[in-house]
Amino acid sequence: MNDEFFMREALSLARAAECLGEVPVGAVVVCERKIVGRGFNSPIGESDPTAHAEIAALRDAARNLENYRLPGCELFVTLEPCAMCAGAILHSRIARVVYGARDPKTGVHGSVVDLFAVDRLNHHTTVVGGVLAEECGGVVSAFFAERRKAGRAARKRQKHVGNKAGFFLHLQNAAAQVFRQGVQVWEGVAGAHGVSPWCDEGCLDAGAAACAAA
Numbered sequence: 001m002n003d004e005f006f007m008r009e010a011l012s013l014a015r016a017a018e019c020l021g022e023v024p025v026g027a028v029v030v031c032e033r034k035i036v037g038r039g040f041n042s043p044i045g046e047s048d049p050t051a052h053a054e055i056a057a058l059r060d061a062a063r064n065l066e067n068y069r070l071p072g073c074e075l076f077v078t079l080e081p082c083a084m085c086a087g088a089i090l091h092s093r094i095a096r097v098v099y100g101a102r103d104p105k106t107g108v109h110g111s112v113v114d115l116f117a118v119d120r121l122n123h124h125t126t127v128v129g130g131v132l133a134e135e136c137g138g139v140v141s142a143f144f145a146e147r148r149k150a151g152r153a154a155r156k157r158q159k160h161v162g163n164k165a166g167f168f169l170h171l172q173n174a175a176a177q178v179f180r181q182g183v184q185v186w187e188g189v190a191g192a193h194g195v196s197p198w199c200d201e202g203c204l205d206a207g208a209a210a211c212a213a214a
Contacts, residue, residue, distance in 0.1 A: 001033055003076070003098050003128070003131050004131060004132060006028055006030055006035070006074075006076040006098070007076050007078070007098065007100055007131045007132045007136070008132070009026075009028050009035060009038075009076070010026040010027050010028050010053075010076045010077060010078050010100070011026060011078055011100075011132065011135065011136060011139065012026065013026025013027065013028070013038055013039065013040040013053065014026035014040060014041075014053070014078045014136070014139055015139065016040050017040035017041045017042065017053070018139065018143055020042065020044075020045055021044060021045075022040070022041040022042055022043070022044055022045060023041050023140065023143060024040075024041070024078075024139045024140055024143050025040065025041045025052065025053040025077065025078050025079045025140070026038075026039070026040040026041075026053050026077070026078050027039050027040070027053035027054045027056070027057035027075060027076060027077040027078070028057055028075070028076050029057045029058060029060070029061035029070065029073050029074070029075050029076075029094075030073065030074045030075075030076065031061070031065065031070070031072065031073045031074075032072075036060075036061045036064050036065055036073070037057040037058060037059070037060035037061025037062070037064060038056075038057055038060055039052075039053045039054065039055065039056025039057030039058070039059070039060055040053045040056065041053050042056065050084065052082065052084065052085050053077055053078070053079075054075060054077050054081055054085035054088065054089065055084070055085060055088055057075065057077075058070065058075070058088055058089070058092050058094075061073060062092070068092065069092060069093045070092045070093055070094055071093045071095065072095050073092075073094055073095060074094065074095060074096040074097070074098065075089060075094050075096070075097050075098070076098045076099075076131075077097070077098075077099045077100070078099070078100040078101065078132075078136040078139070078140075079099060079100060079101055079103050079107075079136065079140060080099050080101065080102045080103040080106075080107030080108070080109050080111055080129060081097065081099065081107070081108060081109065082103070082106040082107070082108060083106070083108050083113075083115060086108045086109075086115045086116065087115075089125060090115075090116075090121060090123050090124075090125065091123075093123055094125050095125060095126065096125060096126045096127075096128070097109075097116075097125055097126070097127045097128070098127075098128045098129075098131050099127075099128075099129050099130075099131070099136075100129075100130070100131055100132050100133050100135070100136025100137065101133045101134075101136040101137030101140065102129065102130075102133070102137075109127050109129055
């Protein structure tokens, strides 16, 4: 089993995250060429900003191996780790990190900074990038493209609803204006014939007669 095999396992977890509406990133921890930890992005569903794929996989591996240190283990993740995940990787003593696509916005293996290359740190890990990069990056790109498309559709629907509401408001205002004009005409006609336009019972008959005479 080579690096691509384990990266495809991480990709399957990334797609599981996508099905749940999360950014599609998946990770596995491997010890002696066996998967001992799995994880995928779930910060939205768990309301947890630390619930990245790497963190979930490290926690799963630590539980399974009953050790918060993971010396000799490898971590495979579909996207270049962020600063938070890099810190957890170093604290857990992971021996080797393999990632798929680069992350130009938050990646810390050279895309933004290179935390793994800081000499003063008390632990260093080997990092390899670009394994199934196109496939790993494509999953993320497609996810955000679909999100943008859905956002545009939602704004279009909102605009349509707004236009429809505006039309009915305009219609309501026009009807109110016509009513006011009718009242003014009625008051003018009734006044010209010496009839109160707003009276009770018999006055209505008198008003009607006045209108007929007009």
